[in-house]
Amino acid sequence: MIRNLVLAAAVAAAAGGAVSAQPSPRYPYPPPPGPFPGVPAPAPQSSPVDGPWYFRGDPYWPCYVQTVATPHGPRLIFTNERGTPAEGWLSRDGRRVTIPDWNLTGSVRGNAIVWPNGDFWGR
Numbered sequence: 001m002i003r004n005l006v007l008a009a010a011v012a013a014a015a016g017g018a019v020s021a022q023p024s025p026r027y028p029y030p031p032p033p034g035p036f037p038g039v040p041a042p043a044p045q046s047s048p049v050d051g052p053w054y055f056r057g058d059p060y061w062p063c064y065v066q067t068v069a070t071p072h073g074p075r076l077i078f079t080n081e082r083g084t085p086a087e088g089w090l091s092r093d094g095r096r097v098t099i100p101d102w103n104l105t106g107s108v109r110g111n112a113i114v115w116p117n118g119d120f121w122g123r
Contacts, residue, residue, distance in 0.1 A: 047076060047090050055081035057122035
């Protein structure tokens with residue numbers, strides 16, 4: 001009986017030490033606080049352009065759009081076919097995306113985001 005208790009305590013101690021509370025390498029900072037102290041902010045709702053896209057519709061050139069929470073409200077992170085991310089937003093009517101860091105505005109047309117130079121991201 002005592003032997004089983006000692007063995008159970010040793011297993012529990014070893015299991016407790018195996019889990020580390022390290023921050024995720026992708027998200028090293030805690031999320032912004034919610035409306036009340038100690039209550040996390042709700043996850044932003046996804047936008048209609050969230051998800052995978054493909055440069056010129058080519059599955060070998062993936063792009064991505066993700067909605068993230070920021071201190072200024074939800075924003076979109078656009079990742080181009082080269083893996084370069086930039087922050088942007090979708091217009092209220094859902095017809096345009098704007099990416100200031102790339103000095104770019106695209107038109108949302110069904111399953112495509114069409115850029116001013118004629119290139120597009122397709123689904």
